[in-house]
Every structure is written in structure tokens, then in C-alpha cells.
Amino acid sequence: MNRAWNATALRRHGLLALFAVCLLALGGCATAPPRNSEDICQVFNQYPEWYDDAHDAQQHWGTPVNVLMAFVRRESGFRQKARPDRPWFLFIPLPRKSSAYGYAQVQDPVWRAYRKATGGHFKSRTDMDDALDFVGWYTDRIHRQLGISKWDPEHLYIAYHEGIGGYRSGHWRHDRHLLQTAAEVARRAREYGAQLKQCEKHLRCRHWYRLCH
Template structure:
């Protein structure tokens, strides 16, 4: 009887410790990368993000380095990023935008994405879903406006302004937005050069990828 109780107690403690480890690991996995200016180090810390970006590129055609440059700009890799809330004296006011998550996706665009791709288990705080959204939306931009999926600057302008907003051309007089878009383009080029040096080790790290190159 005593031995049986000891075994049960051991199992309970083991399960509790396992659950605690999983919770801690989940918390670590949601932390922003320590070196956001180096894509190889980003993927070193979060190798599953490489898989997610690679899947989005394969599905939609937008390069990994462009996708990740968007995420860097939009949220600095913070999964629950939101626009700052304005205040009047000590009273919090409504946020100016419904943008949320890694890709700062607004509610209407997110609903359109879910209708087009199925959204029962999708979340703006999931990196895989955020990257897939950017791939889907940049594919729409490419089809509607003819912007190359490698042109991070103009893709970002259309991403920020919307397809109709880009067509209007108002962004041409918005110096702040143009500086931001140029920054995204610079980061994309930087990420692209870095990825050339490390992509193979992420692409080939799974045992079943025997013929990767």
C-alpha cells in the first residue's frame, strides 16, 4: 500500500514538473529575439519561425527576408503589439487602430484573410499565421498593383495604406511613411544577405530532409 502511494505521488510530482517546464518554455518562446538586426540570430532563437516563413514563401511567393522585415517593422517581434493608447489627463481613450499582433493586422483585413483561408484556429499572435497573412496580402498587392514580391519598399507602402490607398498616391507626399518604407527595404536587404549565410542549416536541420540544398 505504501509503495503504491509512493508511485502515485511520484507520478503527480512528475506531471506537475512537466507542466511547469512546458509553461516556462512557452513563455520563453513568446519572448522577442535578443538580436533583431540579425535574421540568422533571430532564427537561432526561434527556429520554428524559419519553418513558418519558409512555408509562407512557398505558398505565396514572398521571400522570407521580406516577410521578416515586415514583422520587424510592425511589431519588433512582439506577439501582442498594439498601437499606443492615447490619454486625456488620466482617462484612457480608444486606440486609433484595431491593429494587433506580430503583423499589426487590423480587424477588417484579418476577417477577409480568415474568410479566404479558413480561420477557426488562426491567431494574430501566432507567428505562423502572421507570416501567412503577410504572404497572402502581399500576393493580393502583387495581383492588384503589379508590385514585385521582392520590392519591400512598395509592398510595405501598399500594406500600410491598403491597395486603394496606394492607388490614390497620397503616400508620395507622406515623408514619414516614405522614410519608414525605405527602412523596411533596407532591413529586407540586410536580412536577405544574412539569410544567404545561414539558410541551409535551418532548411536542413530536420532528419527527414535528406536531399535539401
């Protein structure tokens, strides 16, 4: 009896140890940024599941794929675990100026609001699917509360960066750097949109259940 119990316990502990090792291995395998982030077709060819994630977010929230991807490109450079730089005083690391994290550089308070609103308690800022869904959700809020078109990446990005209250305050009109950044995001979105016209049919037709025209 004791021998059988010991064998069962050993198997159980062995399975738990194996599970822990798998989790550690997965956690250490971060997705590398695309080799060429200038071309959205090459990005999606390298990571075809990202197209599916962006397409799903567009279907759900209405923000175009090219706009979603331009935001992520600007916010993190497609780096999975991106964070703001940590300032240093001599050799002492100081706290980061922001809690922004992940593909979409989402700060802790708004991420909590997103998870509460969508019921996604297991969502992660380092998962592209969740990051794109967040951008879709937040730009939808911007559209509903500020009236900014989801096809206007320049002003969408300003509101994304400043927050809805910050956009309403109008202080961004005097922030030259932010205005230049928003214009760059808009340019990137236009380029991605033009590129996507050349490859989207191929991307959509990878799945047999999608109708391709």
C-alpha cells in the same frame, strides 16, 4: 450508484479545472522578442520554428523569407501582442486609434477577410505562423491587384500600410514619414537577405526530409 456517479463527476470537474489552468498558463507565457533582431540568423537560431513558418509562407505565397521577416520586424518588433499606443486625456485612457494587433499589426476588418479567404477560423494574430501566412497572403493580393513585385519590399510595404485602395490613390507620395519607413523596411529586407545566405542551408538541413545542396 450515487457514490460512483459522484466520483465520476468529481473526476470530470477536476479534468476541466486542470484544462482551464493549462490554458491560462499558456496564455500567460508570451514569446519574448529575439535577443538580437538585427541579425536574422540569430533570430532563427533562437526561434528555429520561425524559419519554418516563414519558409512555408514563401512556398505558399511567393513572398521571400527576408521580406516577410522585415515586415514583422517593422510592424511589431517581434512583439507577440503588440498594439498601437493608447492615448490619454489627463488620467483617462482613450480608445486606441487602430485595431492593429499581433506580430503583423493586422487590423480587425482585413484579418476577418483573411480568415474567410483561407478558411482559418482558428488562426491567431499572436501566432507567428499565422502572422507570416497573413503577410504572405496580403502581399500576394498586392502583387495581383497592383502589379508590385514580391521582391520590391519598399512599395510592397507602402501598399501593406496604406491598403490597396490607399496605394492606388497615390497620397502616400506626399507622406515623407511613410516613404522613409518603407525605405528602412527595404534596407532591412536586403540585410536580412544577405545574412540569410550565410545560414539558410543550416536552417533547412535541420530536417532530415529536406534535401540540402
